[in-house]
Amino acid sequence: MISHLLALIPLGAIAFLLTHPSPIRALTPPPAIPPALTLEESWKSLLDLTPPPLPPLPDSSRYIPLPTNSPSSTLYGHLAYAEAPDGDLVAVGNGEKLRQGAAVQFQAMVNAAAADGVQLVPLSGFRSREAQSYVFYAIADQRGQTLQQRARYAAPPGHSEHHTGYAIDIGDASAPTHDLRVSFENTPAFHWLTANAANFGFELSFPQNHPTINYEPWHWRWVGDAESRQIFHPSR
Numbered sequence: 244m245i246s247h248l249l250a251l252i253p254l255g256a257i258a259f260l261l262t263h264p265s266p267i268r269a270l271t272p273p274p275a276i277p278p279a280l281t282l283e284e285s286w287k288s289l290l291d292l293t294p295p296p297l298p299p300l301p302d303s304s305r306y307i308p309l310p311t312n313s314p315s316s317t318l319y320g321h322l323a324y325a326e327a328p329d330g331d332l333v334a335v336g337n338g339e340k341l342r343q344g345a346a347v348q349f350q351a352m353v354n355a356a357a358a359d360g361v362q363l364v365p366l367s368g369f370r371s372r373e374a375q376s377y378v379f380y381a382i383a384d385q386r387g388q389t390l391q392q393r394a395r396y397a398a399p400p401g402h403s404e405h406h407t408g409y410a411i412d413i414g415d416a417s418a419p420t421h422d423l424r425v426s427f428e429n430t431p432a433f434h435w436l437t438a439n440a441a442n443f444g445f446e447l448s449f450p451q452n453h454p455t456i457n458y459e460p461w462h463w464r465w466v467g468d469a470e471s472r473q474i475f476h477p478s479r
């Protein structure tokens with residue numbers, strides 16, 4: 244359409260318009276077209292519009308152990324562990340708590356053992372750093388142990404698997420005198436656990452050949468989901 248109209252305008256008039264810009268056009272120059280953004284500039288402008296990243300969720304990193312090459316990650320042979328988030332701890336009986344996933348499997352394990360005539364007792368599940376301070380420092384003091392000697396039997400605060408809410412000391416209701424003793428290995432509960440605990444995601448943390456920590460047949464940890472496996476990966 245425009246080309247048809249142009250064809251009707253004499254060439255001389257077009258030449259005049261080109262050499263004599265109208266005063267109106269000179270007063271109101273067309274808006275400047277911004278130069279096209281390069282790809283990099285486009286990304287930059289997008290990034291500028293992106294809101295600042297949210298602060299990390301308190302629970303997402305709390306229970307991830309420090310890297311093993313960190314000087315503070317191990318103490319007397321015990322790896323560092325963060326405390327389980329309080330809201331994820333569930334009662335498993337006897338006043339003890341475990342994290343949700345471990346608690347469900349622990350209860351299933353207790354029921355399965357009971358069906359076989361074995362009574363598993365939760366002796367100690369989740370433990371805070373404060374509670375572990377007593378277990379480590381106060382008992383070392385009572386027994387006249389150096390901290391290095393004590394560490395063969397218990398973890399320093401901040402370095403106990405019990406902080407994670409995935410570890411539990413288990414007893415045998417029919418043989419309480421063997422609670423938390425190596426002789427627990429002779430109880431029906433230990434024999435049953437050795438044969439069946441893996442089916443519920445539990446494994447022995449400190450077997451007989453552990454390099455730095457004494458044999459603890461009563462202490463089991465749950466490695467039944469991705470998170471618990473990640474937490475205990477450095478020690479497996």
Ligand SMILES: [Zn+2]
Pocket residue numbers: 367405410411412461462463
């Ligand atoms: Zn333990």
